[in-house]
Amino acid sequence: MTEQYLLDPARQPTLAGVERAAQKVAAILPSTPLLPLAIEGKTVWCKAECLQPIGAFKIRGGWHRLTDLNVEQRKNGVVAFSSGNHAQGVAWAARRLDVPATIIMPEDAPKAKLANTKALGAKVITYDRMSGAREQLAADISRETGAVVVPSFDDPWIVEGQGSCGLEIREQMMAQIGSEPDQIIACCGGGGLASGSALANPEAKIVVVEPEGWDDMKRSLAGGKIVPVKNDPPETDCDALQTLLVSPITFDILRERKVEGVAVSIAEVHNAMRVAFEQLQLVVEPGGAVALAAALAGKISVTNNTAITLSGGNVDNDLFARVIAGS
């Protein structure tokens, strides 16, 4: 594989790319813990990505993408659109590399995510989530400023970067129990984490989990072609997973692996947040708890070599308080 190939934006993400991303990530970020949790007589392994410096796994893709920008690109900066976690990932990497960053965020994003993204020094522009105009906004900014667009999943670097999480899971499970994951249950918005982790674990069964009504990846995989979220999707706490349409770059990887999707209710998500609070002492946001929710609800049967992503923990205080108090 040539250096040229690695820097081609139209390339497909690869295991070699995931390994390269993992090396870059490991150079600046210690592994997040892989924590045991008992479910129905089995011990599953929860990957606590909510403990990343930005509170979510998205720091991985942001770092892998931005460190591969050339000198000219770094000068012109980057533009990204995101409900909040990718925003913070790109803003964190941009600040560390001294790259100007503009982030387009939905106006109803959690206050914590908006505030944190601004605190990381990014220029934040808000938009109406359901209008779907964010791609156009990003393209306009890119044309005006020369900034590189950093999509939240539809990009080979992003998939590879998120896949470094799957590689860490594999290495940690080997170190902790002496065997590899046979199943990875991943939270799924656009599918970057799931598809990257699939590349990192060629032998593992991959399951993707989405909130009910936002289960377009599930329906796409079941039907063999990409379909969007249905009209008028329900309200959800899972702001991180409100992707209206996935992309071939993630879908094709998951389809080839015969991945199945599962949808979880908001009550199941809240239960998972309470379990993570009570038994793991972790703060997990709704969108970061869907994979655990599916396992706890018995919608996926677990093994002693099952890994579950707890992919983010950026949740507003009042919502978290209501959830753990059970009201």
Place this chain on the structure above:
Amino acid sequence: MTEQYLLDPARQPTLAGVERAAQKVAAILPSTPLLPLAIEGKTVWCKAECLQPIGAFKIRGGWHRLTDLNVEQRKNGVVAFSSGNHAQGVAWAARRLDVPATIIMPEDAPKAKLANTKALGAKVITYDRMSGAREQLAADISRETGAVVVPSFDDPWIVEGQGSCGLEIREQMMAQIGSEPDQIIACCGGGGLASGSALANPEAKIVVVEPEGWDDMKRSLAGGKIVPVKNDPPETDCDALQTLLVSPITFDILRERKVEGVAVSIAEVHNAMRVAFEQLQLVVEPGGAVALAAALAGKISVTNNTAITLSGGNVDNDLFARVIAGS
């Protein structure tokens, strides 16, 4: 140092003993993360002991002590008294080693701690916290059954075991930023964690933090001799730190190191719990948040090589919900 010496219950804890404990702990428990947090323009390093399998650092001392029991002792079992975290640490080690465990707990201990200790298979006996009769109860059980008493801090194994936390901090800070801690701010009940971490870090400044009204270690260190908690101490959320009297084994180590104590208010503790929730995505119990509280309140000036123990995260849902909602 002979094997004989290492197994003498009247011995003093040593750095060599801490290193031995750390090896035993590392063999079964991955290091908890050392997470960066910005305070007043500095980056401090928070040791997330709330992520241990029992939700607190106490698993360290329990494991170090119980693994050094001989065959006869293991058969007769162990007895411990604890507000909850030491209880779980001993119960966890006992279950793993198939040793019978009786734990004496205050009747007003957090529900989560009582339930978790029972779930770990220990026999739980409750007592009235302010009566101070727990030592007698433990002695009676020991005489009747031959069980070994495992104190929560007044014991060389326990100090060395907790000190493995300080050794991990040192190794992780070296790996993450290339230098050792110059200051460790430790939550303090009986002083096991602080004195063990002092042994593990001979060059570091050690600061101990207690809740207001329960600051007997602070007053003992200031006066050069052990004094108890004053009569009618205030109510506190910090159930893990309600030690009425410290012991020479921990006090002497801290006095020799010229350690100073700091006391924090309950409002300062709650603020620290909110910061850990919002910025670290961690659930920290009141007693586990006092060290961070002192740093955030400006009662201790921090450096870029300061480590702060977040020593436990076993807190009831309703209390945590009230604290993070700010009411």
